[in-house]
Amino acid sequence: MSDAVRVLSTLALKGAVQALAGQYQAAGGARIDADFAPTLALLDRLRAGEAADVVILTREGLDEVAREGRVAAESCVDLARSFxxxxxxxxxxxxxxxxxxxxxxxxxxxxxxxxxxxxxxxxxxxxxxxxxxxxxxxxxxxxxxxxxxxxxxxxxxxxxxxxxxxxxxxxxxxxxxxxxxxxxxQTPAVFSAGRMCASQNVGEADRLLRYLASSEVAPALRESGLEP
Missing domain, CATH: 3.40.190.10 (Periplasmic binding protein-like II)
Known part of the structure; x- marks a missing residue:
C-alpha cells in the first residue's frame, strides 16, 4: 500500500486542496499526491484508464463516472459550491x-x-x-x-x-x-468527491473523503473562494 493518496481534482479545488494537504498529513493522514485539471479533461483521463484513489469533479461529472462503474457511488460526497x-x-x-x-x-x-x-x-x-x-x-x-x-x-x-x-x-x-x-x-457549480473503484488504498481514500466533507475544512474552502 502506498504512503500517499492519489487525487485527481478539478482546478476549482486546487487552492483548497493545496492549503489542506499539510494540515491533513500533520493530523496523521497520508500524503496527498494531487494533480489538477478541468473536469472534462479529467473525465477523458479517467476513461483512458488513469489510476487514482480519489477524484474531485463537478457533481455531474462525478455522477457520470459513478454510473460507468469507475467511482464507488456510495462514497460520493458534496464538498463546495462555486460561482x-x-x-x-x-x-x-x-x-x-x-x-x-x-x-x-x-x-x-x-x-x-x-x-x-x-x-x-x-x-x-x-x-x-x-x-x-x-x-x-x-x-x-x-x-x-x-x-x-x-x-x-x-x-x-x-x-x-x-x-x-x-x-x-x-x-x-x-x-x-x-x-x-x-x-x-448563473447556476453555481457543485464540486464533489468520490473513491475510485480500482483504488488500492481504500482506507486512506475513505479517510480523506471524510476529512474533505467535514466542517473542519470549511475555513480553507471559504478562503479559496468556495462555499462549503
Missing amino acids: VGVAVKAGAPHPDITTEAALRKALLAARAVAYSRLGASGILFAKLIERLGIASEINARAVIIPQGFTAERLVSGEADLAIQQISELKQVPHIEVVGPIPREL
Missing part, C-alpha cells in the same frame, strides 16, 4: 458587473475577455454571451484558453477581463477579483 466571477489586473479599475445590463456593458467595453474552453465556467460563459446577444463581438477579440487559469492572461496583458470560477481566479497573483457574475445569470 463564476470576473477579475482584472491588480490596480485596474473595477467595472460595474452587478446587473445584467452593467455586465453586458463591461464585457463590450473590454479590449479582450479571457475565458476557458473546457471548464464549467467557460461553458457557462459561452452560453451567457449568446443569451446576452454579444457572442460574436466578444469572441472576435476573446482569449479562449484550452485549460488553465484565465487570470494569467490579465498579468500578461493579453486581456482586460478574466472569467472563471472565483476559486480559480484567486489562484493567480497580481490580479483582483471584481466579484461574481450576477447570481440570477
Whole structure:
C-alpha cells in the first residue's frame, strides 16, 4: 500500500486542496499526491484508464463516472459550491458587473475577455454571451484558453477581463477579483468527491473523503473562494 493518496481534482479545488494537504498529513493522514485539471479533461483521463484513489469533479461529472462503474457511488460526497466571477489586473479599475445590463456593458467595453474552453465556467460563459446577444463581438477579440487559469492572461496583458470560477481566479497573483457574475445569470457549480473503484488504498481514500466533507475544512474552502 502506498504512503500517499492519489487525487485527481478539478482546478476549482486546487487552492483548497493545496492549503489542506499539510494540515491533513500533520493530523496523521497520508500524503496527498494531487494533480489538477478541468473536469472534462479529467473525465477523458479517467476513461483512458488513469489510476487514482480519489477524484474531485463537478457533481455531474462525478455522477457520470459513478454510473460507468469507475467511482464507488456510495462514497460520493458534496464538498463546495462555486460561482463564476470576473477579475482584472491588480490596480485596474473595477467595472460595474452587478446587473445584467452593467455586465453586458463591461464585457463590450473590454479590449479582450479571457475565458476557458473546457471548464464549467467557460461553458457557462459561452452560453451567457449568446443569451446576452454579444457572442460574436466578444469572441472576435476573446482569449479562449484550452485549460488553465484565465487570470494569467490579465498579468500578461493579453486581456482586460478574466472569467472563471472565483476559486480559480484567486489562484493567480497580481490580479483582483471584481466579484461574481450576477447570481440570477448563473447556476453555481457543485464540486464533489468520490473513491475510485480500482483504488488500492481504500482506507486512506475513505479517510480523506471524510476529512474533505467535514466542517473542519470549511475555513480553507471559504478562503479559496468556495462555499462549503
